[in-house]
Amino acid sequence: PAPAPAPAPAPAPAPAPAPAPAPAPAPAPAPAPAPAPNSAPDLFASIVAQGEAVRNLKAAKAPKEEVDKAVQQLLSFKAQFKQLTGVDYKPGMAPPTSPASTAAPSSDSSSCPYTRVSQQGELVKKLKAEQAPKDQIDAAVKLLLALKAEFKQTTGQDYKPGAAPAQKTTAPVQNQPSPAPAAPGLYEQVAEQGEVVRKLKAEKAPKDQIDAAVKQLLALKVEYKQQTGQDYKPGSQAPASPVQTQASTSQSGSAPQAQELFAQVTLQGELVRKLKAEKAAKEQVDGAVKTLLDLKSKYKSLTGEEYKPVAAAGATGGEDKNRKERENKSEKRGGGGKKGRGDKASQGKESSGGAGGSGEGQGPKKQTRLGLEAKKEENLADWYSQVITKAEMIEYYDVSGCYVLRPWSYAIWEAIKEFFDKEIRKLGVENCYFPMFVSQAALEKEKSHIADFAPEVAWVTRSGKTELAEPIAVRPTSETVMYPAYAKWVQSHRDLPIKLNQWCNVVRWEFKHPQPFLRTREFLWQEGHTAFATKEEAAEEVLQILDLYARVYEELMAIPVVKGRKTEKEKFAGGDYTTTVEAFISASGRAIQGATSHHLGQNFSKMFEIVFEDPKKPGEKQLAFQNSWGITTRTIGVLTMVHGDNMGLVLPPRVACLQVVIIPCGITASLPEQEKDALLALCSTYLSRLLDAGVRVKTDLRENYSPGWKFNHWELKGVPVRLEVGPKDMQQKHCVAVRRDSGEKVTIPEAEVEKKLVTMLEDIQNSLFKKASDDLQSHMVAADTMEQFQKDLDQGRIVQIPFCGGIECEDWIKKTTAKDQDLEPGAPSMGAKSLCIPFSPLKTLQPGQMCVSGKEPAQHYTLFGRSY
Structure with a gap:
């Protein structure tokens, strides 16, 4: 009986900025030593890592002095980068290719990496001693291993604490200076303009401003293709000029250049993994992989050896021991910690950092990630998808819009079923079951009813290879299935009331983007269908059932709801009026219909001839008054979104499978x-x-x-x-x-x-x-003007406004409050629709008060909002 769901796809936050190489830990115990002239890639990596560390500190709400210290270090790195390369560091720019060295490395070339390894080792020890977050320690260990590999490349020796390497002297190597190619500068301009476009979209700037920025971006891409002969691809470095390639060949014996190439391959490998983990476009991934293979090929021709990731070194036993000890403390949230073999439930799931990518990486191979990798406040769609799969609620199925309900989620449905079934039995309702197939003639009997469901009806047209004489529908709802039987059963007023309910599945073949629990092609529900001799009896039951639905949400699932009546536009097709309970999901700023109870009046009894002899007027026939009401497995999705947090699902004890x-x-x-x-x-x-x-x-x-x-x-x-x-x-x-x-x-x-x-x-x-x-209370407000209404709506609220009730006026409100969906793909930019006329409005309507459209007198304060 629930009305067709709102025509709105699930929201997703604004697109993420261009991927950056893997981060390094936030704090630095001492300023890094001034880099040698050949260390531009190292500085680039340090800036990226330090920037990530600053973001992590801010996200974790670290103390101000700690954040300031990290920012100071970041600015220092950027200043050194500009001094060395002559250009400002810009996010999204290609990693720099260092100019050819003019002299052999001094004895400091080995001692400088030695100092950096020592400092990073100290930092790792400090982080472990302070029991810092696991991701921060992992990042620090990863950088330590990279520095050790760099040290070995430079000196030919393994790093040993307390034993500085013997100094080497190398004959000077004369290199030809190579002019800087034009393409990389243009590459950076394209990347920069891309950032501008993303920022404008994220800030919801005016459409003409965004269009102008996009035009400029396309022009730069065309210019880039003319100069390089290749399409611009994010993460794919601009091609080097022939002069540079010659210079590289002439330096085949240069250890510093090998070291730089090693760093570039490592960074590009991280980028490839990140792109794969974020499910970037195939051409973007392919471009990044191609660049990676080119860099590996250069590395091999320069050193005569295949590039080997630091992962080969593995993690030390001491680090493994420390990790396990941390996981044994209840306050630590590691996400790994498996001892020996694991069970199937946790294997084959998402791996951190895109493990299973191209195979090149840094640090030890990471274990399967147990926790969530998306944050509710940053990416609600990804967060929701991860919660329902990692909490073992849903298994995806090979028919779109259909899902496997695993025991953990089905237990919630059973708790709802047990409570509601017990309560409706007290009202005299009995359970039954009717077939899932409906004849075409029966389905089309109530024209306005089927018109609402027609696009979503699934039809069976064939048996084996034989076409059926008449197509058979799979029930979208059961009014047309049950009421022919009611007509047979009702002859006298003594046969009334009929109070039947069935727990079953229904199919609505939607073409909108499916979302588990919230918008699915097949779902479970209960549907109650009752018939009465008088309108008063039927009207009383409508509200009794609505109160039970409110109790399901508030008493079982700990979710507050707004009870009210649907507008003419939103009421159940073919019914007299519809009552509803509406829930609110603050993470998306959207409402969701919780359950509905409809008074059908005599519309269906007239069509299906459910009549009885009037006891007060012998010989005259009277039409029965009917109700229908239902609640679905959508409730489980609402519960997940309302209570869940960044650690996963949060279950109210009354519906939890395990308490x-x-x-x-x-x-x-x-x-x-x-x-x-x-x-x-x-x-x-x-x-x-x-x-x-x-x-x-x-x-x-x-x-x-x-x-x-x-x-x-x-x-x-x-x-x-x-x-x-x-x-x-x-x-x-x-x-x-x-x-x-x-x-x-x-x-x-x-x-x-x-x-x-x-x-x-x-x-x-x-x-x-x-x-x-x-x-809910902080997000539900009243507004008397269209301007205030739109302002509240854009702040993620649901708003009670004076409304005339007209269908045309409601269409105008929806159109006026809609945003251009291109500004922020997937954002809740659909227009506001009426949710209900609340039984307990926030404000009382004043005599003569006008509708927000300003055209007609208002009838009620009506709750409007963006909706699922």
Whole structure:
């Protein structure tokens, strides 16, 4: 019975800026030594890495002095880069190709890398001692390995702490100076103009301004092609002039040039991996790969050896040990930490940094990423996709718009089903099942009804290779399936009311962009169909069912809703009026229809002849009054988007498949077998006690995963409470409970586990509802003018405005509030539609108040907003 969903694709944030090479860690213990004249690529890499570090610090809201220090270091690198190359560093520019060296390296050529390796080693130790975030440590280790490889290339020796290399003297090599090619300068101009266009789009600048910038960009690309004979490709370096190639050949014995080429190959490899990880356009990836292969070929001709990534060196045992120790601490969020073999659930998933790319890389091969790689506030579409797959809610299927509901998500649907089924039985509703196929004649009987669904109806036209005499529809909704039977069953007023409900699937073959749970071609729902002798009985039931839907959202899923009535334009096709509960997703600034309860009046009973003899007027026939109402698996998508965070899913306890997970900690090789058995026995005791208290609980005793990995796994899946039990906890007769919603840790005495956890689960449910309610209240406002309405809408709010109720006026509002979708692809730029006429508006309509269009008197304050 739910009206056709809003014609709007899922939003996606503005496109990311051009990919940059892999980052290095943020802090630097001491200013880097002044680079030698041949170190432009090194400086370029340092600037990129330091820029990334500054961004990370700002995102993590690090202390101001720490950010300032990192920014100072970045500016210092940029100044050195300009001094060395004569050009300002610009984001997106191609890595510089160093001019030929004019003299052999001095003895400092080896001692300078030695100092840098020492400094970076100190930094890694410091970060580990301070228990810095894992990604920061990994970046620092990666740079350390690169510096060690550079040291070996320069000196021919492995780096050894405390043993500076013996100085070498090399005969001077005379090199021909090579003129700088024209193409790289133009390449940088194209990259820079691309940045300008992206910035204008992100800032939602006027369309004419964006068009002018795009024209300029295209002109620069044409000029680039004329000069180089190649199309411009982001990440693909401008070709070198013949003079440069000659110079390179003449320097075949130059260690510094080999070192520079090594750095360029490494950087380009990182770029290729990043492009693949971000699923960039194929031609963009191909261009970057071609550049990488060219650089490798140059490296081989210069050194006589194949390029070998630093990955071959692997990670040291000490680093592995440190990593595992960190993962065993509950406050650390590592994402790795597997001991030995892993299970299938976590294998074959996304790898960090595009592992499985072209094969060239830096640092040890990374393990499968457990956590999310997209942030909710930065890229909602990617975040949502990762949450539902990594939390094991959905499996994709080879028919577009159809998905496998895994047990973790189906358990939520079962909780909703159990609650709602119990409540409607109290109202006298019975369950049944009708066929999924509808004859063409029955489907087309109610013209206005089928007109709304016609584009989405799926038809069966063939059996084997034989065409059917008449096509058969797959139900988009079941009014036309059920009501012919109602006509047979109703003869007298004594046969009423009929109150039936079915839990089933329906198919609506949408052509819009599908989104799991929110917009799918097949979905699960319940649909109730009732018939009454009087209008008053039917109208009363409409609101009773609507209240139950509001309870499903608010009491079970901790999501506040706005109850109201749909406008004429948005009501159910063929019905008298539609009531609805509307939810709000602040991350996208969009509303979503939660569930609907329709009063069909006598429209369908007239078409299908559901009539009975009027007891007050013998001999006269009376038409039945009908309702229909439904809620779908869309609820699961709403729950995910409202409560989820950057660590994954957050489940309200009342719908969670598991409410508590018990994890034994501190089981090491040195722990006596007797203590280990006692610890596991205690976990089993907690399990039994909590099950007896009615808590849905599980003990995670898998031995092939560390406690840290398990913490991350269950946080990602949104389990409300984690119970940690270690040897010390056992001795002190307590355990530690960690809340998923707030991360708060609470020590609970052994004797009070059941009581405290039941109270904690109730508190989590209430806290989630309060947080979501505050969010809704701060984003729902009233506006009396079109100007204020548009302003609020653009700030991601839903707005109650005075509205005349006219269909033409609603179309005008939608058109007026729509934005040009080219400004920011995938953004919520569709126009605002009416969501409902709230039963409890924020403001009371004043006598004589006009609609926001200024043409007609307003009838109600109506809630408008962008919608799914």
